[in-house]
Amino acid sequence: MSSQLARHTDAVALPPPDGPRWPLLSDAWTITWRNVLKFKRSPDYVVFAVLQPIMFVMLFSQVYGGSIRVEGTNYTDYLMAGIFGQTVLFGATFSGYGMAQDLKDGIIDRFRTLPMHPAAVLLGRTAADLALNTLSMVIMILTGLVVGWRFHEGLLPFLGGVGLLLLFSYAFSWVMALIGMMVRTPEVINNASFMILFPLTFISNAFVQSQNLPGPLQAFANWNPVSALVQAARSLFGNLGQSPVSDAIPMRYPIATVLTGSVLMLVIFVPLAVTRYTRSSRR
Amino acid sequence: MPMIEAHDLRKTYRASGEDVHALDGLSLQVPEGRVIGLLGPNGAGKTTAVKVLTTLIRPDSGTARVAGLDVLTQAREVKRVIGSSGQYAAVDENLTGLENLEMVGRLYHLGTRAARGRARELIELFDLAEAGDRPVKGFSGGMRRRIDLAGALVIDPQVLFLDEPTTGLDPRSRIALWGVIKSLVAGGTTVLLTTQYLEEADHLADSIYVIDQGRVIAEGTSDELKAQIGGHRIALALVDAADSGAAREILARHGTGPVTVDDSGRSLEVPVQHGPSTLAAALAELGQAGVQLHDAGIRRPTLDDVFLTLTGHAAAASDDSATDGAAS
Numbered sequence: 001m002s003s004q005l006a007r008h009t010d011a012v013a014l015p016p017p018d019g020p021r022w023p024l025l026s027d028a029w030t031i032t033w034r035n036v037l038k039f040k041r042s043p044d045y046v047v048f049a050v051l052q053p054i055m056f057v058m059l060f061s062q063v064y065g066g067s068i069r070v071e072g073t074n075y076t077d078y079l080m081a082g083i084f085g086q087t088v089l090f091g092a093t094f095s096g097y098g099m100a101q102d103l104k105d106g107i108i109d110r111f112r113t114l115p116m117h118p119a120a121v122l123l124g125r126t127a128a129d130l131a132l133n134t135l136s137m138v139i140m141i142l143t144g145l146v147v148g149w150r151f152h153e154g155l156l157p158f159l160g161g162v163g164l165l166l167l168f169s170y171a172f173s174w175v176m177a178l179i180g181m182m183v184r185t186p187e188v189i190n191n192a193s194f195m196i197l198f199p200l201t202f203i204s205n206a207f208v209q210s211q212n213l214p215g216p217l218q219a220f221a222n223w224n225p226v227s228a229l230v231q232a233a234r235s236l237f238g239n240l241g242q243s244p245v246s247d248a249i250p251m252r253y254p255i256a257t258v259l260t261g262s263v264l265m266l267v268i269f270v271p272l273a274v275t276r277y278t279r280s281s282r283r
Numbered sequence: 284m285p286m287i288e289a290h291d292l293r294k295t296y297r298a299s300g301e302d303v304h305a306l307d308g309l310s311l312q313v314p315e316g317r318v319i320g321l322l323g324p325n326g327a328g329k330t331t332a333v334k335v336l337t338t339l340i341r342p343d344s345g346t347a348r349v350a351g352l353d354v355l356t357q358a359r360e361v362k363r364v365i366g367s368s369g370q371y372a373a374v375d376e377n378l379t380g381l382e383n384l385e386m387v388g389r390l391y392h393l394g395t396r397a398a399r400g401r402a403r404e405l406i407e408l409f410d411l412a413e414a415g416d417r418p419v420k421g422f423s424g425g426m427r428r429r430i431d432l433a434g435a436l437v438i439d440p441q442v443l444f445l446d447e448p449t450t451g452l453d454p455r456s457r458i459a460l461w462g463v464i465k466s467l468v469a470g471g472t473t474v475l476l477t478t479q480y481l482e483e484a485d486h487l488a489d490s491i492y493v494i495d496q497g498r499v500i501a502e503g504t505s506d507e508l509k510a511q512i513g514g515h516r517i518a519l520a521l522v523d524a525a526d527s528g529a530a531r532e533i534l535a536r537h538g539t540g541p542v543t544v545d546d547s548g549r550s551l552e553v554p555v556q557h558g559p560s561t562l563a564a565a566l567a568e569l570g571q572a573g574v575q576l577h578d579a580g581i582r583r584p585t586l587d588d589v590f591l592t593l594t595g596h597a598a599a600a601s602d603d604s605a606t607d608g609a610a611s
Binding site: 020023026027030033034037038041042105106107109110111112113114115116279281282 | 334337338339340359360362363365367369371373374375376377378382386387389390391392394418434
């Protein structure tokens with residue numbers, strides 16, 4: 001291998017000075033490709049993305065289905081939007097974990113010495129995680145249909161509901177990506193998301209009707225963004241039944257709330273995350 | 284035009300409530316086609332310097348240019364002409380060797396096809412065939428280093444930065460990697476490499492900057508640095524440690540500096556003005572005093588001696604390991 005390594009003898013030249021026409025998209029695509037390859041090779045991700053949603057749908061619908069009554073609908077119909085909400089919320093934490101891990105491994109340092117667009121790594125990260133979340137979503141929908149879940153408002157509102165869940169998840173990915181670049185180890189992301197997101201999904205209308213919760217928890221649940229997300233999806237799926245709707249603004253206008261919230265998250269956290277990225281280096 | 288130029292770089296971190304001056308007025312100049320070694324203990328500021336030069340961190344003050352481009356205002360342009368390989372092999376564990384290199388090529392904007400072709404070429408050149416099609420996870424440290432180093436060469440970089448390229452490798456892999464680096468620099472690439480191994484700097488670098496506490500404390504070729512701390516050394520190995528005192532006294536009379544005695548008491552050294560004649564004289568006296576010797580000889584000072592003389596502490600035995608790693 002010796003003499004051939006010498007400079008000027010290799011076939012390759014310097015990269016073309018003008019580079020690709022859309023450097024951001026081209027770089028982001030490369031990073032997405034890399035992240036998806038990683039998913040394919042790590043069984044953990046597949047378990048999380050495929051098996052866990054199936055397990056949740058089965059467990060909740062079969063275990064609670066008999067004991068929780070929802071006026072005007074059945075519990076399986078009511079439940080599904082809650083499981084969707086929970087799954088995409090946790091799915092978004094991959095972005096945080098992924099950034100923290102890449103930073104720890106020094107891969108971000110490698111990327112940052114390459115002439116890439118500064119937003120490409122984050123864009124590729126969140127895009128790959130969105131793809132994984134979409135896969136989870138499809139699996140959950142199929143499992144749901146098998147256990148008897150039906151949507152009642154037609155195909156377009158159904159697709160709208162799925163789109164809304166994924167939009168929220170995507171926007172939340174950017175929040176998590178920023179946090180991922182601020183923590184010391186990837187494990188922090190796992191622990192913290194468990195400690196924060198678990199209560200957040202349980203003190204919401206995801207699995208139970210919020211009017212059945214005790215006073216303070218009920219108020220919390222009505223203003224909980226997870227409740228708005230679930231409520232929005234539920235209404236688009238026609239799975240609300242006749243359960244009473246709270247007067248809290250997010251509950252009265254759940255779709256507008258989720259849209260506004262997601263756009264706000266993107267507007268605030270995309271620039272913050274990109275700025276943070278350009279200053280990140282392995283510790 | 285110097286290919287690497289740094290002027291009065293300063294960078295201070297706060298670590299556990301204390302200001303750490305990772306760079307404290309570091310300046311250097313590397314002419315085209317030269318291989319420069321930054322030599323210093325852990326925490327001397329080597330990694331911070333490389334991170335500034337490869338645009339990873341911004342200095343608090345000072346300026347730096349690589350291939351004539353300002354690392355602060357022309358970072359994107361700098362990245363197009365440099366290759367770098369970090370202290371910790373930054374390869375993606377879940378990707379194969381080939382995929383790792385293809386990814387780097389694509390991110391250098393070679394285009395997918397050219398990137399893949401170049402990756403194949405490098406796999407062959409670096410003897411990585413067995414790592415080519417399997418995920419890097421599970422390969423040895425030496426193999427990962429080679430992939431990482433190959434990543435730095437995906438383009439034909441004008442300037443190559445190697446941050447402790449062989450740290451943590453076993454001696455065999457280290458020597459193999461030295462071979463690779465040597466053949467590279469034979470082609471005329473300008474290289475800045477950092478190391479805490481004096482032997483490595485001696486072996487690879489045309490000239491050396493000795494760094495301590497964030498600044499350059501000496502510079503020159505390995506020979507110049509050795510000359511700076513003076514001529515020869517006489518080294519003795521005693522049969523019996525009980526003779527240590529007597530031998531020390533005799534050496535002290537002939538030496539130009541303090542006599543060093545190792546922990547066993549059987550190995551002594553002293554710097555002298557003129558090796559052969561002084562050795563002969565000392566040996567005669569030692570024989571008269573009845574001191575029995577296993578070995579006696581003249582040696583040229585090593586970079587270890589240089590470091591000890593310049594900084595007052597040995598190169599490897601520095602305990603402030605915090606600074607180099609503190610970059611965030």
